Amino acid sequence: MSIGIPVERMDGRAKVTGTAPYAYEHQVADPLYLHLIQSTIARGQVTAIDVAAAEALPGVAAVLTHHTAPRLAPDAPAEFRALQSGEIVHHGQVIAGVVAESPHIARHAAGLVRVTYDARPHDVRLRADHPDLYTPDMVAIGAPADSATGDTHAALASAPFRIDQTYTTSAMFHSPIEPHATTAIWADDLTVYEASQGVHDFTALLAQALGFPADRIRVIAPHVGGAFGSKGLARPHAVLAALASRMTGGRAVKVALTRRQMFALTNHRPATVQRVQLGADADGRLTALVHDAILSTARYEEYVEWVATSSRNMYATPNRRTTHRAVRLDVQMPAPMRAPGEAQGHFATESAMDELATAIGMDPIELRIRNEPSADADTGLPWSSRNLVECLRLGAQRFGWAGRGRRREGDWLIGTGVAAATLPTWFKLISVAYGPSHAAVEHVGNGRYLVSTGASDAGTGARTALSQIAADALSVPLSDVDLELGDNALPRAMLAAGSMGTMVWGSAIVAAAGEFRRLHGTDPRPGARAEGAMTGNPHTERVTIDSFHAVFAEAAVHAETGEIRVPRLLGVFDIGRVVNPRTARSQLIGGMTMGLSMALHESAAVDQHVGAVVNNDFAGYHIATHADVADIDAVWLDKPDPYANEMGIRPAGENGVIGVAAAVANAVNHATGVRIRDLPITPDKLVVSRFAR
């Protein structure tokens, strides 16, 4: 068996020695370099654009503007319709690009382009009392915006214990270490090296935007340096690199966004304002749960994230209401960022649960156990396997939860907190959005197998885990398997999304291996080949397949300065079978670090006047550093889910993110008595609170 073994990352050596090529680094002959120019207003019109000085600079091959750029398909998604008109719909939008013999010349020339605007009033700030709030038809995951059962008004009115609080979260930026980058060569056919989470989906979008046949577009992405949802779509930089190549006679064109550009051009996690109302009886049983989420979307294209949907089935209660309201702002479209919706939603509800536990005087773990549901209240179906209580109990034991007392060590006040969480599995999106995933198995001779799928390894370790799945499915040693991915010439596979990659692509590989053995037996000829596909999950009509976890945090707050440290963080995960403990652990503690960063650091400074986020670099937009991450651990229950797939695996990676912010907020509250309901929890918010003198 290979599954379950902590195999080292197969591309680890290539990555740390710098020999694994990323999108910008592929060797191509005689490349040109594209530098993008961005709008400095949030809404209005480009009235004039003077490119004379840029064009006159030696080494400049072309300047692309909305006057000169080739036309794109009018039905292409708004995000990709770069340079099709002078209209500005968000700050930092691409309004021109310079192509030159070196990146330095391109950047210099970009600075010489003069743009005049006709600016119109903009609005970029999310407010709970915004006059233009509306009810979307659906949230982006395809679920209804609202849900209601029972009589929440009456239940809240008569509840002996009641919580009614508002929680806010900041917009966040994906910030993968590899910037978004493209190398495009459009001679006859189009070849694109792209930092992409899904080569096939990317191909389809690019083909649509360019009005060029998908089967004449080759997309190659063997390595992707982090994505977190931000590399799922084709973006203006990729579209423009292709157009620039076409405009320069098919020369290769390279583009990499600068870190500052990424803050405006690669989407973001939407900010939220969430009101949570809980009613409970003296035994801690929830008599009502109301979760009302308000969030921003873009005026030019709708994306309303699902923030309150997990409140539809996380806990048992007879009276329940969830709503989503959105407001269209003059901002770039938000988009999924690791654990979209769940990350913000759980901060609100799991903080509120902690507030309720305090109000009742009940242990917060006990409160959650009392409200453990017997079935999925949203669908009425049973769970395939829900072991949240076991996560809480095991975590309590390992963390040393019992007898938790707040204490003081020198200047530091120390407390502990817990949160529970769920991550849904979006199987139904396979039929409506993601499409089936395929894989192929080929015997190359001497007992060696080449397994291929157009999957993507965005740094998760998918390449390694899928090889392990393939080895077991073929009943051969891992060393006899070679795996290819990240290329649209390989069998079509869905993009890496919803933490479903390993699971879905793994199922396709298992199907292909089964088909291979059926057709070719155990002693196949060289060149024998078979394909298989994952087209959906047959059990979703009968069971709900979700993942669960519990997070425990210890927080230390400086009694004088309000500084916050998190000395200990433990996650206990119910994620089915774990294929590779090494890469899974790294995904989970990576996710937990992201959750910690959301809890303590990541904050978008939105300037309403400028119409943009103004702390748009890594000195201003803080992400957790090594020094912020202390004792961090992730463990799992190892309970294969027989309904999820043949391997028993469920979505894993994103779980790491979800519960952390609330666990940290709850620990800060335990340490100080101060409840911070506005993320991130920064020293300024604590130093002005009553605990500090």
Added chain:
Amino acid sequence: MKPFEYVRADDATQAVAMVAERPNARFLGGGTNLVDHMKLGLVEPELLVDVTALPFNRVEPLPDGGVRIGAAVRNSDLAANPLVRQNYPVLAAALLSGASGQLRNLATTGGNLVQRTRCPYFQTLYTPCNKREPGSGCSAITGHNREHAILGASQACVATHPSDMAVALTALGATVRVLGPAGERVVPIGELNRLPGDEPHQDTTLNHGELITAVDLPALPLAKRSAYYKVRDRASYAFAQVSAAIAVDIHSGVVRDVRVALGGVAHKPWRAHRAEALLRGAPATEDVFRAAADAELAEAKPLSDNGFKVPMVRNTLVSVLRRLAREH
């Protein structure tokens, strides 16, 4: 960024002459601030005169017991210097709290002193900013100003000076040695950086072409008992929200002498003269510490986003003084 000429200077007088005669020439230290600004298009120098190879890369004892720090000494080397660690621990601590290991390996003493503000509007070409474009207005006063000044600011500019090292040097009463076209002069550290007033585009009192050659630390026995505390939004690699450099001599429960400087609160490192005056000769008690902090903050003028800095400064001062008093 615009193409530029680069010269590595091996003679200080020549370096000064080269920069002085061209208004658009700049000295280049580690480049960790200047090169960023060139990439952002904030400055477009025609000529960079690299001054890191000049013979100003030593830390030497002075005959009076003080120490001379060459302007080209890297922040990492200065923090690791035994003389500094022993006699001026506040300086080593301040240096190590700044930036990251990689940046400190490049950053020079001279460059660190004259690094420019991190105000986001200053670093963005298209937002009004009196420091970048005199007369254009100040975007921070009505915009995002959480990191900005609470002391000594003006209607024209509310930016802060970002350096940690300079806060320690200010507490220590260092002097800055400067070489200009007309020869050498000595500038007390408190007079190097300016308050913004009506001319926020002038960060310092240096004239164009004046080169910092060294920083002298006076012999200061009380500096052996000194500390730097920096409050920031994360555990490392962040600029100070508020910081305090303090050296104190307490005898029989009475403050005999004290030096206090604050970072993150003003357009320059802020020597807390009022707090010092109140502390000197007073009993080393919590009440006195608090009164001293309040005296210094009496004229604090917080902005819309940074009212927290007032309690944060007060609490930081009190807790560092308390700790130093306990160690006596």
